[in-house]
Amino acid sequence: AxxxxxxxxxxxxxxxxxxxxxxxxxxxxxxxxxxxxxALFSRVLSLAAVVLAALVLLLELLAPQVAWLLGGGFxxxxxxxxxxxxxxxxxxxxxxxxxxxxxxxxxxxKQFTDPAFGAAVFNLGIIIAVPLLAGRLDAFSLAVGVLxxxxxxxxxxxxxxxxxxIRFSLDLSNPALRRILTLYLPIALGILIxxxxxxxxxxxxxxxxxxxxxxxxNATTMVQLPHGIVAVAISLAVLPTLSRLxxxxxxxxxxxxxxQGLRLVVVLIVPATLGLFVLAEPIIALLFEHGKFTIRxxxxxxxxxxxxxVGLIFATVDWPLNYASYARQDTIxxxxxxxxxxxxxxxxxLALLQPMGMLGLVLAxxxxxxxxxxxxxxxxxxxxxxxxxxxxxxxxxxxxxxxAVMAVLMxxxxxxxxxxxxxxxxxxxxxELALVGITGAVGALTYLGLAAxxxxxxxxxxRDVIRRRLRRPDLD
Numbered sequence: 001a002x003x004x005x006x007x008x009x010x011x012x013x014x015x016x017x018x019x020x021x022x023x024x025x026x027x028x029x030x031x032x033x034x035x036x037x038x039a040l041f042s043r044v045l046s047l048a049a050v051v052l053a054a055l056v057l058l059l060e061l062l063a064p065q066v067a068w069l070l071g072g073g074f075x076x077x078x079x080x081x082x083x084x085x086x087x088x089x090x091x092x093x094x095x096x097x098x099x100x101x102x103x104x105x106x107x108x109x110k111q112f113t114d115p116a117f118g119a120a121v122f123n124l125g126i127i128i129a130v131p132l133l134a135g136r137l138d139a140f141s142l143a144v145g146v147l148x149x150x151x152x153x154x155x156x157x158x159x160x161x162x163x164x165x166i167r168f169s170l171d172l173s174n175p176a177l178r179r180i181l182t183l184y185l186p187i188a189l190g191i192l193i194x195x196x197x198x199x200x201x202x203x204x205x206x207x208x209x210x211x212x213x214x215x216x217x218n219a220t221t222m223v224q225l226p227h228g229i230v231a232v233a234i235s236l237a238v239l240p241t242l243s244r245l246x247x248x249x250x251x252x253x254x255x256x257x258x259x260q261g262l263r264l265v266v267v268l269i270v271p272a273t274l275g276l277f278v279l280a281e282p283i284i285a286l287l288f289e290h291g292k293f294t295i296r297x298x299x300x301x302x303x304x305x306x307x308x309x310v311g312l313i314f315a316t317v318d319w320p321l322n323y324a325s326y327a328r329q330d331t332i333x334x335x336x337x338x339x340x341x342x343x344x345x346x347x348x349x350l351a352l353l354q355p356m357g358m359l360g361l362v363l364a365x366x367x368x369x370x371x372x373x374x375x376x377x378x379x380x381x382x383x384x385x386x387x388x389x390x391x392x393x394x395x396x397x398x399x400x401x402x403x404a405v406m407a408v409l410m411x412x413x414x415x416x417x418x419x420x421x422x423x424x425x426x427x428x429x430x431x432e433l434a435l436v437g438i439t440g441a442v443g444a445l446t447y448l449g450l451a452a453x454x455x456x457x458x459x460x461x462x463r464d465v466i467r468r469r470l471r472r473p474d475l476d
Contacts, residue, residue: 001085020183021104073206125149190335219304242327259390311366314373341372402450
């Protein structure tokens with residue numbers, strides 16, 4: 001059920017956030033000043049509120065039909081529960097949307113702190129709701145948690161709106177608003193097709209066993225952690241700068257900024273991917289194997305995670321490439337590439353569903369990310385006049401070598417510790433903590449040491465930024 005507000009948010013606001021809101025907001029504040037930005041923000045916020053409120057009403061009315069589309073492979077009782085959960089989470093659609101528009105404004109002003117805590121407090125809503133309500137509402141407490149989390153995500157960003165003058169306005173004649181809508185239309189088409197792929201993915205997964213969607217969801221959670229920390233954070237951080245450099249016609253500055261973002265992504269996501277691959281099963285056991293989550297669930301979730309990790313590096317590199325296109329106010333190219341990648345997913349998914357079941361769908365998702373990243377890399381290379389001479393190949397090769405050595409050492413350490421702590425449930429909580437903690441620490445220290453030996457400058461850059469933040473925590 002939580003997929004429903006996420007899909008609608010990505011279709012109507014999430015895609016607009018990076019593709020249109022931040023680039024146009026950044027351009028307006030740069031060229032026309034903050035008063036013009038406040039007026040544009042008010043129009044966007046008003047339009048989003050009206051459209052999303054209407055969608056909430058539709059979801060409340062059509063919840064059974066949406067439940068059938070997403071979970072048609074479930075038994076009738078599960079479909080009925082899904083419909084009820086959809087009705088509970090439906091108002092989150094409106095709250096998520098308003099939160100996304102506020103995020104776009106804050107990003108354009110280069111205020112990243114408040115939005116950065118949005119995901120954390122969203123999860124806090126679930127963490128609060130489930131222990132308090134599970135005894136009375138059972139699994140429906142999760143749906144209440146989603147709604148509560150969406151409210152917290154909006155509220156934590158409101159301090160950033162101090163001094164912003166907001167008034168309700170549905171004036172669609174504003175040129176900047178029309179520009180946002182024009183940039184958004186290709187993205188909307190691409191996201192719509194992507195959401196169709198998600199719906200098909202869930203429908204196919206529901207036919208491979210009742211636990212398949214849960215295994216895939218838990219594995220996706222693990223993949224989204226490094227992806228969010230690395231790809232999303234870095235891409236959103238460089239988007240305002242790329243937008244302003246593009247608007248100013250500074251092609252060389254644009255290329256250097258994009259290359260630096262890509263290098264940062266590579267040196268962080270490659271070791272994270274290989275480290276997760278090595279520790280897939282013990283991490284899943286540590287985080288999830290409690291209550292009704294069994295050793296069998298750990299086994300299959302770990303395998304789903306490993307197959308998702310095949311596409312993680314490509315998915316992570318793909319984000320700054322997409323945002324670089326958005327910064328040039330080109331939303332058509334990523335949308336068309338997205339359509340092609342969904343076609344790749346469908347071909348691979350239908351070919352592997354019968355022989356591999358749920359894992360075939362996961363591998364198809366990785367194939368989608370691979371195809372999208374490769375095409376966007378080729379397109380970006382041509383549009384920017386090439387990224388040669390900016391250290392991408394050198395940094396990538398050094399990061400791959402350091403990560404490979406790290407992964408081998410981690411595997412050896414994990415094997416040695418397993419002989420002491422035991423296998424699976426026999427390890428106990430302390431054994432799982434020791435296995436994950438010690439092996440992870442060895443891996444991190446190994447990679448940092450090799451990065452210093454190989455002179456990977458981006459690792460030093462991250463370390464220096466962290467040191468400055470610790471010394472001056474008041475800096476935004």
